[in-house]
Amino acid sequence: MKYFLLTLGCQMNKSDSERISTVLENMGYLPGGEEEADLIGVVACSVRQKAIDKVYTKIYRWNRMKTSRNLITFLTGCVLPADKKKFEKLFDLIFTTNELPGLPDMLRQYGVVTSFASSPWSGSKKNTNHAAFLPLTEIARDKQTPGNLQDGRTIMDRLWEIHPTYHSEFEAFVPIQNGCDKFCTFCAVPYTRGREVSRASGEILDEVRALMKQGYKSITLLGQNVNSYGKDKPETELSFAGLLEEIGRLGEVYGNKCWVYFTSPHPRDMKPEVIDVISRYRCLAKQIHLPLQSGDNEVLRRMNRKHTVEDYYEIVRYIRQKLPAATLFTDIIVGFPGETDVQFEHTRKALAAVQFNMAYIAVYSPRPGTVSARWKDNVPMSVKKERLHTLTGDLEESALRWTKKMLDREVTILVTGKDRKAEYLSGHTEGRINVRFQSPNVSLIGQFVRIMITSVTPFSIEGKLIEVEEKAWTDPLK
Numbered sequence: 138m139k140y141f142l143l144t145l146g147c148q149m150n151k152s153d154s155e156r157i158s159t160v161l162e163n164m165g166y167l168p169g170g171e172e173e174a175d176l177i178g179v180v181a182c183s184v185r186q187k188a189i190d191k192v193y194t195k196i197y198r199w200n201r202m203k204t205s206r207n208l209i210t211f212l213t214g215c216v217l218p219a220d221k222k223k224f225e226k227l228f229d230l231i232f233t234t235n236e237l238p239g240l241p242d243m244l245r246q247y248g249v250v251t252s253f254a255s256s257p258w259s260g261s262k263k264n265t266n267h268a269a270f271l272p273l274t275e276i277a278r279d280k281q282t283p284g285n286l287q288d289g290r291t292i293m294d295r296l297w298e299i300h301p302t303y304h305s306e307f308e309a310f311v312p313i314q315n316g317c318d319k320f321c322t323f324c325a326v327p328y329t330r331g332r333e334v335s336r337a338s339g340e341i342l343d344e345v346r347a348l349m350k351q352g353y354k355s356i357t358l359l360g361q362n363v364n365s366y367g368k369d370k371p372e373t374e375l376s377f378a379g380l381l382e383e384i385g386r387l388g389e390v391y392g393n394k395c396w397v398y399f400t401s402p403h404p405r406d407m408k409p410e411v412i413d414v415i416s417r418y419r420c421l422a423k424q425i426h427l428p429l430q431s432g433d434n435e436v437l438r439r440m441n442r443k444h445t446v447e448d449y450y451e452i453v454r455y456i457r458q459k460l461p462a463a464t465l466f467t468d469i470i471v472g473f474p475g476e477t478d479v480q481f482e483h484t485r486k487a488l489a490a491v492q493f494n495m496a497y498i499a500v501y502s503p504r505p506g507t508v509s510a511r512w513k514d515n516v517p518m519s520v521k522k523e524r525l526h527t528l529t530g531d532l533e534e535s536a537l538r539w540t541k542k543m544l545d546r547e548v549t550i551l552v553t554g555k556d557r558k559a560e561y562l563s564g565h566t567e568g569r570i571n572v573r574f575q576s577p578n579v580s581l582i583g584q585f586v587r588i589m590i591t592s593v594t595p596f597s598i599e600g601k602l603i604e605v606e607e608k609a610w611t612d613p614l615k
């Protein structure tokens with residue numbers, strides 16, 4: 138039996154896919170291509186309409202395949218109720234990510250004979266026996282939300298206990314938190330993933346320790362609001378800074394041979410202690426992705442971000458002071474309902490003031506069920522596109538200013554794969570600046586190397602290989 142998974146959206150969905158793979162492989166399924174699969178699943182994303190459109194294209198194709206072979210399809214992930222309703226008749230199964238442990242039961246209803254003997258929590262690289270099987274019906278009957286307690290554990294705890302089938306042997310995602318309490322008016326996440334739930338710190342540290350021991354070079358801590366970690370369990374859990382401190386110590390124990398990233402934090406919860414901890418430990422990567430969304434206070438208010446541009450500048454000032462080598466990434470939305478030319482100019486001003494290395498700029502599109510979807514989407518598409526174009530130009534200027542400083546310097550990079558250019562490999566710096574260099578030696582993939590930078594563009598650099606590195610050094614760049 139073969140399965141094929143299509144994962145759309147953010148890294149959190151990719152991390153969920155790693156747990157879905159474990160459940161399926163424990164049932165006896167093997168990974169395979171779309172054309173040969175007996176089971177096709179989508180880990181979808183309602184955050185962007187583009188991703189939902191892609192699901193439509195695919196499901197019509199897969200349903201046509203059913204005329205010539207047995208095929209079961211399922212849909213899970215970050216899906217808004219309105220989107221879910223539209224897909225009801227197109228997929229065989231639709232379930233939320235926290236209902237994943239019930240998947241074997243659901244498939245048995247389709248006559249799938251499974252070979253798993255005990256529980257779907259057994260991972261391919263580790264066996265755990267903490268959890269009793271919790272069928273979907275039970276979850277549905279109890280109407281549990283991901284954060285509700287059940288025998289001392291949350292449904293999310295049971296999901297996190299499933300050991301992931303990691304997609305890489307040197308890069309790993311570690312979920313530390315799920316859901317969001319912030320309710321930004323444009324965002325689907327609080328409706329698709331529910332309220333904030335923190336994963337037990339002991340479990341996170343066990344996973345990070347195991348990854349460091351195995352020689353993983355890059356670990357990304359994941360959550361919708363990663364720096365609100367622990368706020369739902371103030372009496373019993375570490376704060377986000379406390380968790381980072383423990384991970385920093387683990388890095389020292391295992392020789393600092395790894396970069397640890399996190400995404401995404403919210404400016405409201407970005408406490409100075411977090412920056413302080415990052416500055417103290419070498420393994421905590423000097424790269425911060427801090428979503429700004431808009432550079433105008435009135436737009437931020439209508440987005441319900443609950444911080445001002447000045448608050449954001451304050452955090453950036455502290456980052457620059459404590460982490461001078463850190464790169465700064467952000468997310469921006471252009472064409473939010475009612476965004477005027479003047480308000481857009483304020484966003485341009487903010488970009489110029491902060492000098493980001495990267496900004497993921499999205500053209501606003503209403504998501505059904507969110508607050509802003511009730512407002513008139515009154516910025517014409519032509520204006521949104523023009524703003525996107527203008528902002529991309531601004532970003533290129535600030536990014537190039539940074540990469541130019543890297544010319545003729547030596548930096549450490551993690552080699553992540555083959556480059557599109559023949560005989561070249563690619564990777565990234567600690568600050569996640571893309572790099573390529575000439576080498577036919579694919580055994581370097583998954584290793585740190587030192588390179589001398591010979592040319593730069595706004596978002597990437599090219600260099601010459603000097604040597605293979607053991608450690609994840611931080612390169613001072615001032």
Ligand code: SF4
Binds near residue numbers: 325
């Ligand atoms: S903080 Fe806002 S944008 Fe981020 S997940 Fe929560 S609601 Fe969405």
